[in-house]
Amino acid sequence: MTYSLNEIEAMSKRAARGAGFDWGLAEEAGKATRWLSEQGFAGPETLAALLTQNDGHPYASLSPIDVNDVWNASTGTLCPLIAGTVLCDLAARLDAGVTLGQTSYPIFLVPFVATAAKVSGTALTLSWDNTEICVSSDGGLRVSHSGDLAASVTKAVLCKGTDPSKCTDSHKNRKQDVDAKAWATLGAFAHRTYAPATEESRLAGAGAGLSDND
């Protein structure tokens, strides 16, 4: 089924929250997923796979232990949503080059690096395996790959400054058609954020009157 970008963002944010992310990160997961869909990538599908894979894993096990040398997670595999927010927070440092160790679904780093390029005014390139993605400060995006863009894991990712002329647009049209199974998976995660209905809450929580036949 086709969803609006706002629906994709809202569902992704709730799903990320339901999967245990703090609200601030969940908001960023929503924006990142929306960005992927807007650029023609499989945003919700990748998020569904990532959340399923990491369900129940605490933040500390998925985040970089140290951001001075090669970034590695304590369990061995970085979550791209967490690593992505940290890349974006450190936007000014990326031009000089940052190396990430083993990372899940590296495509999810791209929206964060695209934002970092805008914030820092620097064109950046993100590369792993046989994939290279260049983003410029004015929203340009170039994707060159011979591997699987939706790869579930990669050994290492390099992020560094690049020549803005390498970022000429090559991205595809929006992808708003979402796989039904992935949407249902996100829905199940999102459902964890909804309070079960109780009679008390039904009567008092919304604060409406008992009758609207007036």
Added chain:
Amino acid sequence: MEKAENTCEKAALRPPSLVMRLSRMGSIHQCRLSFMRILLRRMKHENWTFDRPVFEVDAKGVGHAVYTAKGPKRTYSLVAFAHDLPPEMRSDRVIATAWDATFTLFDGFPTAEDIIRLSRNVPLQEVGRVSSKELSVSRANRSVRLFEHVISSLAAGHQPDAKMIESVGYLMRTTAVYGSGKLGAADREMICDRPEFTAPFQCEMLSVFLTRTFVLDLAEHLAAARSPDTAVKMDPALRRRLGIGNSTGLGMAPFLVNHPVLLNNWVAAREEALARVRSVATASDSEVSHFLALLPRAVQNVADWHSEHPIQIEKLAALKADLKLLTTHVTKANLKENAPWNQLYLWAAENLSTEGQELLVSLMMEPYGDLIDELADCMSADETTVFPINGAMSLSHLGALCDEVYGWAKKIDWQSHAAQARAWYVSEEKLEPRLGERFEEPIAEYEQPLSPARDAMRMVEDLDTWEGDDTVAAFVLRHPEHRHIVRRLQLSERFPYAEIRDNTIDADVLPIDMLRCKLAFFGATHFDPRSDRWVRINMYRNAPYPEELAMSAEDWSYPTLSEGNA
């Protein structure tokens, strides 16, 4: 945003610490910059034309109709579906599953196939799907009190009772108007570059404007169907008194907290408008007489405003007293010289209730369209550009921002139950937003991030264990739970009116204050709280109907003084 001529020293903007208190946000009134007024102003100036190409409704009131609004470049169509709703299903809440009428605003003119597709989805509302050809989805329920009275009166050949019209004010009330990508509709980003949709909520306001006409047509149609030989149309002066009601629950309150930049831009535009008017050195005769002519109409508007809610009854009594004082004061005050509006504002700040002060703020803007209407262009927001966290900021800087915005929250005992008594959550029942008692209901784990003051204080506790020259990036890497509030605080540096300066989970919080603020920016009037978290309002009351728009006055939101209501 500077205006040079005829200004004395520019009056300062009112500080967020004054403006962003919930009691004041819950006392503001519609003004020239309200979204309904922006829309009608544009459509009038651009000579929009309106039509009703389809009206296929049977004698029971079941069927559909299409209303078009044609602007300089594009046409928009309200597709309305009328239903036969059993009374026991009539509920204004999100959890309702059927309505008296359902609507969508279509981008262009719908084909027969579009109508068939929409007829299978729009009546279902949240359970249906629309497409990017649709810009909004909404529904409305009849005012049982007034609807039957109007139909039976018109059918019998006479006008409905003016007093009943006054006391209710609308034939139907909308219970949700969804826009911006909801249920598969077009994302706002797809249409926000169209001039007619630059200001916020213009699709939704257009949808409601056309809905008002449909509802009146429906009532006249049903009266004629009931008694074709005797039925009459409604008197034009009387029908102007009918707006569209709206019944609003908690959904709007989270909106204000979740869209801090948008909230800032609305409030900042209104505050800039006030500052410009207060900076006027000398008022012309026509400006003064405009203001003086509106004052009794504002008095009338307040007289027409009914509520059974104790809080609003008290506020209305104070407002009526304020207007008496103001009416007396302006007979002797010099409204022409020495920055007269500034003097009037300062007098009001000393002598009137918050409701009275804010009504005066709106009234003072009325004669100054040339000075302030352009601010409508500053009220939307691109929220994507403000989202990233500045990780390079030092923690001492972050702490200073927190003191500036949330210094007041340090005086609250956050260990007390009263300070955290409430929790905002979303129910699994049709995802209805609700507010519950944290210490009495099992809801805390479902809490939505709608208590920034409490979150800021939690952040401060952790901040105290770090060094001032550490960076925000290092802090949030170890404390991801604070990313949300850190982002908000960083925003507030550039957007001073982004944050509410009150505790939104306090035992005494009144969510209706948040609803009122948003609805006043829409242009709503006659706020009638049904509880501390539910409010009914009126939209487009006294507004021109589409065919009257070209000849209408800009200040339509204040009733004209006729024999009936002088």
